[in-house]
Amino acid sequence: MTEASILSAPLAHSADKSHKAIWAASIGNLLEWYDFGVYAYLASLIATKFFPGNDPTASLLAAFAAYGVGFLARPLGGIVIGRRGDVKGRKAALVLTIFLMAFGTIGLGLVPSYESIGIWAPTLLVLLRILQGVAAGGEWGTSTAFMIEWSPPHRRGFFGSFQQVSTAGGSLLGSAIAAILTSSLSAQAMLDWGWRVPFLLGAVLLVVGIYLRQNVEETPSYEASKKAVAEQPAVAGAPLGLLAFGFTIFWTVAYYTLLAWMPSFTQRFAGLSPSQSLWSNTIGLVAMIIAVPLWGALSDKVGRRPLLMASAISIGLLAWPLFTLMSKAGGLMLVAPIQIFFGILLALYSGAGPAAISEIFPTRLRSTWMSTGYSLAVAIFGGFAPFIATWLIQVTGSPVAPTYLYLLPSAVISLVVIWKLSETSGRQLG
Template sequence: MNTTSNHFAEADSPSHMESWRAVSAAIAGNILEWYDFAIYGYVATIIARNFFPSGDEVGALLATFATFGIGFVARPLGGIIIGRMGDTKGRKAALLLTIFLMAIGTIGIGLIPTYSSIGLFAPLLLLICRLMQGFAAGGEWGGATAFIVEWAPQNRRGFFGSFQQASVAGGLLIGSAVAAICSTVLSGDQMESWGWRIPFLLGILLVPVGMYMRSDIEETPIYRAAKDVVTASETPGWILAAKAFGFTILWTVSYYVILYYMPTFTEKYAGLSRTSSLWSNTIGLVMLVVAIPLLGLLSDKIGRKPLLIGCCVAFAVLTYPLFSVMLSGASLPTVITVQLIFGLMIAMFSGPGPAAIAEIFPTSTRSTWMSTGYSLATSIFGGFAPFIATWLISRTGSPISPTYYLIAAAIASVIVIATLKETAHSELR
């Protein structure tokens, strides 16, 4: 069996300054890109009324979240095509393409006329823009993760990698904050008629800022070293992708239920106003952004698996009682406290997660197969999570029912994670 470890050892090790410069460029673009992708979920109830009018409020909301989920159908395709581009043409080219496509999709949503103006063309155009965003996101996550982890010093991959996920959470945080500010400053009628477009149109900033930040980055040293190496007798890529698929289930379900769907949930079932729901969600995201790097750093010292398994156990045990607290007529401070706890729980996975999933794959195929496994799980379990949560509540009549989905996801992921080797202190292949 030929291995790449000796060859990689010959590559120049990047200095901390070089690593931080490259990673900072990836992080800045990632924040802007995930802001664009997330904003849809934070104005979902308004989109439902503007693009899917009907006498059935639940039906309109289901249609809105179905469109949100359909955008994820394109993620595996983006993961395969853009991921393959990242392995053959370089991480930089892939990251530039994703940021361009995401900007077009986001600005497009902000410009689409509503159903009252153009009828069925409105939801159709909305769907096309979501598919474009999904395609871009499918390539972005794997490409950015591979890029950041590969630039990291060997004993700091958990810490460096955590900034990939912190930047995703940062994008969600900015999106939630912008939606909350718009809802605070504008009247309900203004927000319904035109104010909801503002967060999407701000996506125009993505083009100059993101393209500038990423146009000046260098390829990772380990990628340059791997280009000339042919490896044999490796575990088939699809098997590794299957591991990444199972690894990702709780990660993606928790993100899209707790961070995307929660403003809708707390507004409809926990008695909060739209503005309070958005601010509560924003505060929970602050906890997530702060905690992720700290737990990534901790994973470099104690390993990835203790934190990953701890997160799964926490979701299996605490989800039901925490949702019950929110549904008991809790005050706004109590709901915020619950969301802070959820933020910390998700950070237990998101801190070590990027490094752990990247360490499953060899460099030569990391972008392709990691993007594929992750995007498939996100497409199936994450993108439709708000839809599934809404559907479960409508079918059972119980607002507590989304907790069953989270608990099942925790059980599925912990089984896979338990079978993985601890890789925190191993060299990147």
């Protein structure tokens, strides 16, 4: 049998092996996105501890800038660790990312504040965020490839959706822990030491993630494509990586605007307290997590493109009126249902997205170029979304400016890419 026929032949996926593999990747992914995302929920406290000043907005901008620096390192992780995933295997790359992320997160929980060591405090903070960024850059594409390649062809949408379930689950865990601490500790206790706890808790999941990842097999698709990986120039996937880049722009802008930045918006403009904003965000994340696998399974039946387009169009058009409503009326009873609604709409993209973006690539190029294209888009458009949103509000004086100056254009760009992609649900992986 030729190599081409091996790659095109249906691969056997036992239920036990598939479930174990998905579980292993999900746990590690949850850990990494908990670790990477918890910073955003504690941004106001981090601003005070590491970027003190007379202007609270300037301090918050500095904290969000440090948050964004971690995203700038993600393309490096996507290239280096993604290539490792194509050459050495998905497992080897995933174990590396989890070690790097854990080191960076525990370090953030231990680094002294500006009051103790001066300028070294924000310097160390930025360096640790860069380390986290390298890990995150390699994690997303490699874990997505791992899940998709272990999925039966007719259920890739459903199985692949657990990549986003675990990603959102990590954000949910971070939001929930921040909300619990904010609700149970005094404001002074949170400022003194409470903000460190979520970072230090990241070590708890490390053991679980490593155990599971060391006890699963390499994907059948990767094993079948080893020779092709060695013979294929790495640059061959650049045009496909560009498609992944455009595909991701709306996804990342919507995710980091509607989730990571939302607590800051609802505190400043919708009249919510710090704990209310975090609980409202947590509720929206729960709705998203529930909806993602449902939409993923639906994409196996009706195709990826209808769901992706519905998400981009609905969020692009509805963000401005709904944000305007929150800024004028406010209150938890209004904000929480809107966040649930946004969570369900974003789940349309997140449910179909992992399978759709994976199916752009052949197996021999998938880890490298999916990681690189995705990470570049997240670095440029997603990581700085909280910073850009805060800056747009400051410049325009309008609390809803990010919806029509940033979120809507991103939806248009990704819609163009989706329109050009062919439907891939049900097809055998290349």
